[in-house]
Amino acid sequence: MAPTKVRGTKRAIAGDSESKKKLKLNKKQAAPAESDDVSSSEDVSSSEDELDSDSDDSLDQSSDSDDELDDNEDGSSKQEDDFVPLDAADEEGEEGENVDPNKKSSAEQHAEQKKLLQERKLQRKSGAEVQHIKSLWERLRVKSPKPPKDLREKLCEEIWKYSKDVIRDLVLKHDASRVVQTLIKYTTKERRDAIALALKSHYYELATSSYGKYLLVKMLHYGSKDTRDLIIDELHGKLRKLMRHREGAYVVEDLFVLYSTAEQKKQMIREFWGAEYAVFKDSGKGKSIQEVCEEAVEKRNLIAKNLAGTITASVEKGSTGFQTLHAAMKEYVQIINEEEAHEFIELLHEQFAELIHTPEGCEVACTLIARANAKERKQIVRALREHGLNLIKNEYGNLVVITLFLTVDDTVMVYKAFEPDFSEHISELVVDKYARRPFLYLLTGLDGRYFSPAVKKELQRYIDLSQTTSKKPLDHRRTELLEKFAPLFYKVIEENTADVLQENMGSQFVGEVFLNNAPTTDSQRDSAIAQLIDAFKGDLDDEDNLIFKPFSVRLLKSLIQCGKWDAKNKKLIKLDIHGLGEQFATQFYSEVIGEDLIKWVENKDTSFVVVSLYENLDAKSDVHKELLKNTKQVKKAATDDNKGAQLLLKLISS
Template sequence: MASMVKRHNKNGKRILDAGKSTTKPAKKPRISVDSSEEDELIEAPSNFAPKFEDEVEEDELDQLDEEESDQLDDNDENEKIEQENDDDMERDGKHKEQRKLLRDRKQSRKSGTQVQQIKNLWEKLRIKSAPMPKAERQKLADQVWELAKDCISDLVLKHDASRVVQTLVKYSAKDRREQIVNALKGKFYLLATSAYGKYLLVKLLHYGTKNSRQAIIDELHGNLRKLMRHREGAYVVEDLYVLYATNEQKQQMIREFWGAEYAAFKNSHKGLTIEEVCESSVEKRTIIARNLVGTITASVEKGSTGFQILHAAMRELVHIANEKEISEMIELLHEQFAELVHTPEGSEVACNLISRANAKERKIIIRALRDHAEALIKNEHGNEVFITLLLCVDDTVLVYKSFGPSVKEHLKEFIVHKYGRRPFLYILVGLDGKYFNPHVIKNFDRYVEMSKATSKKDSLQRRLELLEKFAPLFLQTVLHHHSEILSENLGSQFIAELLVNDELYDQLKEKDRTVFEEVVDRIAVTFKGDITEADHPIHKSFSTRLLKSLIQGGKWNNKEKKFEALHKVPILGVSFAEKFYENIIDSSNLLDWIENPDSSFTIVALFESLQGRKESKQFFNDFKSIKNKIDSDESNKGANLLLRLVKENKV
């Protein structure tokens, strides 16, 4: 008999394993014989047939016994399932009892009944899926307040009840919010250090008035240093400083980090900078520095390095720190240095530390920042930190090796990025006022001056060394992505500074100068085509300015109000103008270029650049043949200027 393995499904029914036989075993086949064998068969032993029948009968009995056994197993399984169901019912009963006991306990607590009623109303008040009429929402808010105003202190520190008060603050009128703030006076520190209460405090700051915010700041004053070391409280102080405090309130908060004296007498040093306070006494400087170091160290160890208020405290310290304290700060922050650069205060701290660090400490800082190169360079404040590295670090090989791979990967993005392009414009042209405002230049000059204590190289020498290393990257990127870069105003401006640059060409090796020439040719070919088409690059003013610089072989110095011609780039100026006319413009479309207001000034540049050159006979011959056809439309200033030049030079 084929064996069967019993299993049961979730309903208790027996199932069989797949592939196992469930049929009765087949009977033994009858023997077919010839008539010649019939007598021999009759004389066969008499026990042959009965034996066969007995075997069949035993097999059938075995099967019946097995089926009966299966049935018993089924009964056992059903009993087991019934027992489990009984156990589940018993457990459900216990859970119901526990839930009832929990409800009874909540009801028996102080204000338990009011809290339950408040929560029932809150469930309706907080609905967002369907807009609720303002009058109805106001009615619900009034009902919640009437129930909550006498027990609000019991609500604000609990998980679900605190959310009730948050919703009430959100949907209440200005006077009601003032009432809530007044009701919670004396508990703001407790709220700030509560896992649930801190959210309510932030809501009060967000929706509160100027007076209510000042009340919260005044009550927390004296405890800010303690809160900065608290896991929950630090977030409240950070939000208060970054989002809600006025400039005067921020100064009040920062002065508290100077020490207990400045917390207790918060108005005694109002309007004074930390440098002015420390000038009066060496002892005061020592005490303030010690207090700041203590707060900063504890906060960094708590994981608050990225907080802007902590960056503000660090900025206060670096303004008065001696060399030992600077080294200690670098040692403390070297692993989290990248967390400083995203805020204005943190960026200033990082720049000060870089400029005053020694060579070994600068290597540590570079190592901490190199894995964050893309975010650092694109960040509004982070790119100032990167430029400070370029300005102050003598080891330009280390700078290039650390940041070069990331720059190579993302340079196409950096070139057209508002902030990302600035470090590379510095490498190309220095701290040009065209790209850096006077305040930023003043700060960079200050960092360079501070770096002289630990740096040996001149700033210009460092920049030229960096230019030599980064220039091939610039050229290769422009060569492969010139069309995309030219389509952007910032990109076109970068290409102009790259190509119209004596310093860069002077730093290039022979193989890189070949790439330079190829880039110039690619730029020229970009302007080939029908200028009447709307997508032709000549219709973009920044492209026209680039083309004009290449034809003239120089650029306009806006500061000194004069044109500065190139002296070391032989393929620009006259050489480029001749090549451009031969390959891009000819007699067939010269008139189109003159009569198009967007391209007419390009022809003016060609005229001025090629005038008096023997090699440029073709241009002037073609020009003479069409000059009488030029339409002197007043709107086309370039064409009118060209006709005036023709008249003055008697062409």
């Protein structure tokens, strides 16, 4: 008698077997897709429609199989009523499973799918040419190892041979467009011009294409002046529409910033004035926007409306940072009335930080700050607060900070908004070419040594615009801000003296802090002076000594003299400042020079410091006594290359 097998119910066995079938089927269906994702180097994105149909077929097959597996042998629903031992279930599953001998493996399915995809690509328009061109492109674009020049030219010639008749079919597809981009990069000028002519009348389509825009930018970059002119002329009249387009805005930006002449830029901006200027290139040529608007009120209103519409649409689409848009805004702020100005501030106040990196954007921001009321300025300061460090270090952004200092009456708000960032990085800011300028304004006003005539003129314009919106006197605002920021200035001198004095700009800043008597307590000023003097201590044989910096000698001379040079009257104006002048000279001599006085005279770099000490100290001072006692050594040091010792000898002898 055969041994009895241990089995569960038929229902339980069927349910377990069907679960295994489903798991295997899912694995088979997943395998081709997973493999395709890893191994395929073809243009998947360009064949999405084709793959969709295959995917639908697979899903249908899966659905049919699932329907067949939903019911067990006796037609009842799947349910495990009894416990089934694992080994017994596996045995039953193997016995009951019907394997289709004609069913293809996942690898075979994938190969068939890939073959079908290739066949469909070849059936498309210019399909065979595209596939051959792409094979050549793979060789052309290799960077390591770089193909020889003659091979690269041969490949370019062959690609052009196959693509010149189908160029318009290539440029709007993402992979084929890259082929043409590479061709433009490596081919000859004549062939680039031929490509530009072949694509003539299609530049707008390229500018608005997700892939074509990159080709158009490449044509601008590598193309000749004639090619650029051809593109600009064809896009004329469409710039306002492109500026509102997600893809086209980038093309207009590159065209304006990188590839247009000054005259072409003016022409491009005039197009934003309205339809008349978009259709007729020479309309308004040679005239500023103010001159055109003065011709008729209706014309001003129409131009303002057109500019406002384009700007608003572009801002809402996230193009606020574009320099092209900043240039249009610059035109707009020159003609807006008070009501339009407030509406414009409301549109932009949260995005002011995106204006500061271009000269046009900076001018727009400063103009709006000057024309804003107290409430609007508060909104603007809040929007800029998080960008304080980038703002002050920017070539144009620092002028925005100065304009805030010039115009905003609420100095407490301005200080609290920017002090945290400025305080944390003050040692970097005072030696930065641009970041130090707002601080120098607080110390010196608009001094010509730090502000060019053009910058002073521009800042004065903002001061004039703010006459009706600001209440406090200009000097009063500057004094209030200086009182708040001065402790930071002395702090950086106390804590980072050596680092700051390593730079010419830092040395200048330190001199301005002391000579302009930035407000602080006598104890803090004395502490800063003591740290400055300590920074110059050291052996003169040490080449790294700060005294050998040429700007260090100028700083010491100015602090010893305690005066400012009046260039107009050509004389030194003496100042009465605690800790400077004779007091500083005596302290510096006793703590730094001392017994090394003759060494300082003999050194051509330091001898002028001794001259300054001799000129500004009393005749009964130790310096005078020592120099008179060592006149022979001074005479010996007065060589042709030591001008300071020569001058000192004349002073002693007189």
